[in-house]
Amino acid sequence: MKKSLIALAVLAASGAAMAQSSVQLYGIVDAFVGTTQDTIKTPGSKSQTVVESGGLKSSRWGMKGSEDLGGGLKAGFKLEQRFKSDTGALDGVNFKGESSINLSGNFGTVALGRMGTPYDDLRGKTNAIADTNLSPVGDTIKNAKADYTDKTDNTVAYVSPTFNGFSGAVAVSFNEDKTDKLDATSHTSLKLQYANGPLLVGYGYQKEEAKAKGGADDSTFNLLAGSYDFGVAKLVGGFQTAEYTVANAQVGDQDSYYFGVQAPVAKNINVYFGYVNSKYDAVKAGDDVKATGYTLAANYVLSKRTDAYIGYKNIKKENDNTGADQGKYTQLAVGVRHAF
């Protein structure tokens, strides 16, 4: 009780202006009308009209801030909640988007909490369709077999400063699952990149350990990716390999490549195209999978904070030994995105 009163007294003394300099409230509301059909997940399902959230970017709101501590040192934080704008439902855990605190200085940045991995940062920078949800890359790779974990809990991360265009980042995420008989597992992710003017090239590595009865169930990802901005168009692309083990025995590997092009075709209008091909080569005979996907999209920039968009995504899956059809996913979306 008394605590509340004191808090209110402090509020009165500090004033609103001071309060507002320490935190920024921000977000994105993105919704579209469209049609979706997914015969990969549900064979026989029909195309239906939907109102959905996050055609371009997942709807979110958050709080973030940065404090100058003097001597070049800074403290910062970011808390970001994801939700479905079509229903108002929470999309996963409370601050699924990010929940982190960091200290930065000449030495770089050290961060604690839940956040995107360094690997995810490189995939994002080189993703097709401006790294939006319309990109076919992640969905197609997941449909072939699996893709990397984009955000991790219990993470300690370090991001280096940039030296002559070179920079790097590494993150370890503790699974905190040690028992009296088994050691704890963890995720490790790192990124090295070179950025100079219109060019970006980078290498990413991510190893995801999971506990298993008979040994380790691990996934290991490697990525070589880049982008080049020609002015009239920007090209992005990458090549990713993945290896999967169950109980320490390899069960398969997955090779994926993707590219994208985006171009400003008129004032306030951009068009985007992206393509991805992913093959899962199973150790078990006859279980190979091939998935391919593409997206064609355009957006109309209404302001710095708002744009309207249209996009069509198409993913096909087939058995890569027999060529047997395993379904397709299609999405047509016409929507609007607003940032605040």
Next chain:
Amino acid sequence: MKKSLIALAVLAASGAAMAQSSVQLYGIVDAFVGTTQDTIKTPGSKSQTVVESGGLKSSRWGMKGSEDLGGGLKAGFKLEQRFKSDTGALDGVNFKGESSINLSGNFGTVALGRMGTPYDDLRGKTNAIADTNLSPVGDTIKNAKADYTDKTDNTVAYVSPTFNGFSGAVAVSFNEDKTDKLDATSHTSLKLQYANGPLLVGYGYQKEEAKAKGGADDSTFNLLAGSYDFGVAKLVGGFQTAEYTVANAQVGDQDSYYFGVQAPVAKNINVYFGYVNSKYDAVKAGDDVKATGYTLAANYVLSKRTDAYIGYKNIKKENDNTGADQGKYTQLAVGVRHAF
């Protein structure tokens, strides 16, 4: 990782003032001490002392904003979370109150997401007790049989401009439940109204489809309602009909009428009275129900943002064939409402 750093850099550049012009944080905290008894739901239950949330308006917090896009075009959004102020618990889904994005201009407004229906807007405007939770109207109609759905997910809505006092709105909400054998269902809601000075009259229609094995389980609502502000008092009232089908066969209909009066009786003091009568006429013999309810309330306006209130709500339910008592609901509330 790197993404966060970039975001922080953007924050530093934009400054807090700019950030604050794009979003407004708002809310209502409403709590009361009182007694409640509900022998309709729980026969034999006793009256007990409670601390509850939302005597007048459901406690909420939200974010909203509007952006001028030029040329008369605007973009806007609203995200509103409901909670119980007595326990801090979330009341339903994350943004149960509203989760929407809209574009508006000379053509009217188009909105996407979760929001109140046009029908609900007319019922709200003509509801007794200033459309607060103390109103007996909705609770009594629900106790007789059922009432309309006030907010819908996956909604596309259009609100017309006003022409000489006339305006209208229509919304379609997609249930996104199409299967390989059954078509998708939806909710449709519309409103036509005429407002001129102290007078408001309107008509509302809402059809709620639900999927059923043997056919459709539908509810159809019609509302004729209005209000007139005499200055010394404001009168509101309406007449609502509802028809219910199960597996395409009509199971009953429900007629309800309600009225309310509110008057400023002294400086900063208003008194309110509301009455509602709802009869459910079942196709099945002997199952007719009658429910009547009334509320007497007063509020003391402490400021533009804060008022104290007292109210008493009484609902009685009986078998409309035999007159047999089916219980009552009573609530006495003394509370305070604060908006921010």
Next chain:
Amino acid sequence: MKKSLIALAVLAASGAAMAQSSVQLYGIVDAFVGTTQDTIKTPGSKSQTVVESGGLKSSRWGMKGSEDLGGGLKAGFKLEQRFKSDTGALDGVNFKGESSINLSGNFGTVALGRMGTPYDDLRGKTNAIADTNLSPVGDTIKNAKADYTDKTDNTVAYVSPTFNGFSGAVAVSFNEDKTDKLDATSHTSLKLQYANGPLLVGYGYQKEEAKAKGGADDSTFNLLAGSYDFGVAKLVGGFQTAEYTVANAQVGDQDSYYFGVQAPVAKNINVYFGYVNSKYDAVKAGDDVKATGYTLAANYVLSKRTDAYIGYKNIKKENDNTGADQGKYTQLAVGVRHAF
């Protein structure tokens, strides 16, 4: 629909400046890297590396405000959500930290909702390690048997003004569990304190009723506690007794004492020590328990809003009849806390 449009219109008219004067967005992000081991809860468990939330203060965000109603009267509110900064997960109910509304004036303060109890306020003011989560006091007492409930729902509270250093507070929390056969139960909490310059002494009482088949399962807590600030160091301490009944029969009582010292040892550096001893004397022979705990900690103040810290907490539990070891809890934490 139309409601939203009206709301947006109001927003445009009021402007952001006015909006920001009525609510303050605030919070704490606290995360640490460390090791934890708990063989009290899980015998045989090993020490493991963790990233956790809230080494000093539970991570939180909230909204609060105060409005001057004129004539010395004020309205205020506070809504506070707790979360885990290491995962972004919600820690309990939506506004677990606080969900309250209050009116205050010359008569004192009356508050409604969910909030900390007056008893908790006194324990907090006299808690070791500056009332942070590193304090051994609560954890040790809970491990011996049980501790008081720090926050209650459905609460009506009154906080008196201060008369010559004396003040008091009382709160009643309704469990709202009346049935047709059993009366409702409730929690009652009160506090009396005297504060004068460097001295604070206080008495707290809290009775927690729970419904039981054979009678009442009650817990009654009494606390005598104080603090004295010598300038070079601040001492805190208290003595707490607890009595537990099951079905109206006493099952045991628990005596606990604790003390702490904190001192500014250098510019921007503080060190802290706290100790607690708690004995549970069971009516049933042979079930007596003794738990002791201590914490050694230090923090480095980086700014008014940010500090780095290190702390080590150690709790031991044993059978107080036989002296048999019942496990230990240890935690080492190196972290950072940032308030916004």
